[in-house]
Amino acid sequence: MGFLDSILGRTELPKAKTEKLFAISTAAVTLESSLGLKPDGAAAICFKPIESSKYDRARRDIEDLLKISTKESGVLYRLQKDEYGYLWAVLQDPDFEDLVATIHMISQTLIEQGFGTQLLCAVYRFRGEKTVYWIYSFKQGAYYPFVPSGDKQRDNALEFRLKAIMEKEMPVEKDVGMWYPLWGMPI
Amino acid sequence: MKVWKPDLGLQARMLLTIFLLGVVYLIFLAVLVYFRADLLTTLVFIGGFMLLQYFYSDKVVLMSMGAKVVSESEAPELHEIVSRLCSIAGLPKPRIAVVKSNVPNAFATGRNQKSSVVAVTTGILQQLNKSELEAVLAHELTHVKNRDAMVLTIASFISTLAFFFVRNFLLFGGGRRGRDSGSSLIIVWLVSVVVYGVSYLLILALSRYREFAADRGSAIITGQPSNLASALRKISGIMTRIPSEDLRKVEGVNAFFIIPAVAKASIFNLLSTHPPLEARIAALERIEKELAA
Numbered sequence: 001m002g003f004l005d006s007i008l009g010r011t012e013l014p015k016a017k018t019e020k021l022f023a024i025s026t027a028a029v030t031l032e033s034s035l036g037l038k039p040d041g042a043a044a045i046c047f048k049p050i051e052s053s054k055y056d057r058a059r060r061d062i063e064d065l066l067k068i069s070t071k072e073s074g075v076l077y078r079l080q081k082d083e084y085g086y087l088w089a090v091l092q093d094p095d096f097e098d099l100v101a102t103i104h105m106i107s108q109t110l111i112e113q114g115f116g117t118q119l120l121c122a123v124y125r126f127r128g129e130k131t132v133y134w135i136y137s138f139k140q141g142a143y144y145p146f147v148p149s150g151d152k153q154r155d156n157a158l159e160f161r162l163k164a165i166m167e168k169e170m171p172v173e174k175d176v177g178m179w180y181p182l183w184g185m186p187i
Numbered sequence: 188m189k190v191w192k193p194d195l196g197l198q199a200r201m202l203l204t205i206f207l208l209g210v211v212y213l214i215f216l217a218v219l220v221y222f223r224a225d226l227l228t229t230l231v232f233i234g235g236f237m238l239l240q241y242f243y244s245d246k247v248v249l250m251s252m253g254a255k256v257v258s259e260s261e262a263p264e265l266h267e268i269v270s271r272l273c274s275i276a277g278l279p280k281p282r283i284a285v286v287k288s289n290v291p292n293a294f295a296t297g298r299n300q301k302s303s304v305v306a307v308t309t310g311i312l313q314q315l316n317k318s319e320l321e322a323v324l325a326h327e328l329t330h331v332k333n334r335d336a337m338v339l340t341i342a343s344f345i346s347t348l349a350f351f352f353v354r355n356f357l358l359f360g361g362g363r364r365g366r367d368s369g370s371s372l373i374i375v376w377l378v379s380v381v382v383y384g385v386s387y388l389l390i391l392a393l394s395r396y397r398e399f400a401a402d403r404g405s406a407i408i409t410g411q412p413s414n415l416a417s418a419l420r421k422i423s424g425i426m427t428r429i430p431s432e433d434l435r436k437v438e439g440v441n442a443f444f445i446i447p448a449v450a451k452a453s454i455f456n457l458l459s460t461h462p463p464l465e466a467r468i469a470a471l472e473r474i475e476k477e478l479a480a
Contacts, residue, residue: 007205008198009333009400011407014277048275050410052478084268085318118410120274139277152263177279180270183263 013117017141018107023170024124024134024143025100030169035162037126039096044187045103046088046120047110049081058113062089062106069105073098080186086120088186099124107138123187130155132162135182142173152183191407192477194399201396205342208389212345215382222371233348241340245296245304252294254284254306265312268321269305272328276408281305281331291315291422295327296336303331311422319418322409329404335397342393346386352379394460402467403474412471412478419471423464 005012031037049055066077066089075093082088089106093099103122110116119138123146126132133146145162147155159179163172173179219226249256259266265283273280281297284306291311297303305327307320315323330336352375406412461467 006332006334007338008201009329009335009397009404010193010198011276011329011332011400011404013275013407048271048410050478051413051475052410054478055410083317084271084321086271118275120271137274139274152260178274180274180280181267183267 014139016107016111016116016119016138018104018111018138020141020143020171021104021107021122021136022100024136025097027134027143027166027170028096030166031126034165035128037128037132039099040125040127040131041094041096041099042090042092042125042187043099043103043123044088044090044185045106045122046082046086046182046185047115048118048120049085049087050115050118054113055115055118058110058115059087061113062109065105065109066102069102073102075099075102077102082186083184090187121182123182123185125187130158132158133182133187135180137173137178137180140173140178142171144173144179146179146181148181148183152181154181194403197396197399197403201393201400204389204393204396208342208386208393211382211385211389215345215349215378218378219375222375229348229351233344233351237340237344237347241298241337244336244340245298245302248294248296249284249304249306252286252306253288254286254304256282256284256304264317265307265324268317269324269328272321272325272408276325276328276332278328278332281328283307285309285312293323293327295330297331298337299334300331303336305331314421315418318409318411318414319421322405322411322415323418323422325405325408326401326415328408329401330397332404333397333400335401338397339390339394343386343390346383346390349379349383349386352376353383391460395462398461399467399470402471406471406474412474416468416471419464419467 004010028039049059063079069075070077073093073095075091075098077089077091080088080090091099091102093102107116107119107122110119116138121138122136124134124136126134130147130149133148134143135146136143143166145159145166147158147162149155166172216226248254257265262283262285265285269283270280272278279301281295281300281303282305284304286292286306286308288308289310290308291314293305293307293311295303295305305324307323311323312320402415405415409415
């Protein structure tokens with residue numbers, strides 16, 4: 001967001017950054033060995049729909065792609081709107097690599113069709129003593145931990161620990177203020 | 188592939204307004220220097236005043252509105268909507284405040300993106316559904332993103348100076364050495380009146396353009412221009428039936444409201460901080476058509 005954009009009142013949404021998306025694949029090993037967190041066979045990607053015929057086409061493309069790719073990989077998927085009007089593609093597969101690849105494919109398709117700016121996040125679920133989510137922010141190009149505990153409360157202590165341990169393995173968002181929770185996500 | 192085309196016309200109008208404002212200000216300063224007005228003291232005085240306004244306006248606005256900053260546990264839904272919009276728009280999350288008032292309205296304040304506060308009235312929370320509320324919040328977030336509070340404060344700096352001369356012409360602005368102090372006093376005063384009048388109109392125009400820009404930003408961030416259009420219709424329909432005693436309180440902060448709270452019956456759009464509703468809705472409909480094409 002440059003100075004000129006401010007003066008002229010231009011709104012340009014930051015582009016999606018997908019380079020670091022795959023970092024979770026290698027990090028999964030450390031997550032299991034040092035924290036006892038196993039991939040829980042579930043992941044999701046969330047984006048904001050647009051009122052546009054082009055977007056409708058992009059959504060159909062994604063569904064077609066999902067149908068084809070999931071037949072091969074055996075990933076189960078469903079598309080679902082949440083209470084805030086955001087669309088989720090929720091994936092299930094015991095093979096973590098397949099989940100990561102499918103998430104990447106969906107984000108790539110959206111970016112190619114011009115809707116990269118509408119990507120909110122990708123979420124991977126891990127289980128250990130507690131259920132832990134690693135959220136990938138497409139705007140920041142980094143991951144952050146989200147550990148819900150009870151009624152809209154977060155286990156901040158565990159989240160900080162996760163950050164400290166995983167920082168070397170994967171890009172973790174440094175600004176804690178950007179660790180937005182996602183309550184009631186369909187995963 | 189690009190989904191959103193930039194609104195070059197709006198940008199050009201905004202730039203022209205800023206340019207004209209700059210020209211008026213330069214002429215004014217030249218006149219002041221020519222007549223050896225006591226510029227320094229005045230500039231320091233006004234500058235100090237503006238700095239105070241710059242640093243404290245958010246607190247003053249929040250206090251005068253009776254806005255209460257709410258935490259995530261007090262207003263989880265508001266926080267969730269705002270934090271998602273901030274993610275999409277790449278903004279730090281502002282604080283969120285609620286004003287106990289039946290007037291359906293929303294405003295943003297704060298000198299920069301980090302210190303900003305986005306406030307909504309309880310009235311607007313009741314009147315709008317979730318997607319309309321989201322559109323209104325995205326409009327306010329665009330004000331934050333475009334630093335509108337700062338832009339308008341800076342734009343009105345010299346205008347404030349002119350206004351000061353108009354009010355206090357006996358104290359300031361007298362030529363002191365060699366020139367006929369009586370007539371130069373009057374000339375400086377007359378010039379101040381003209382500069383204040385012209386810059387006032389230009390600042391209002393700028394404010395209206397920034398409303399259009401914020402509407403456009405809302406459409407881009409939410410991806411759904413029709414939600415803001417329906418929210419604007421709803422709010423403005425209700426605005427006219429609100430008792431005036433509630434409205435008087437809110438006049439001072441009009442420039443940052445989504446809809447001006449004081450319903451001016453003036454037929455001159457020139458004298459308004461906000462564009463007329465029909466123009467705003469027409470602009471949103473143009474964006475919608477762009478999207479459908």
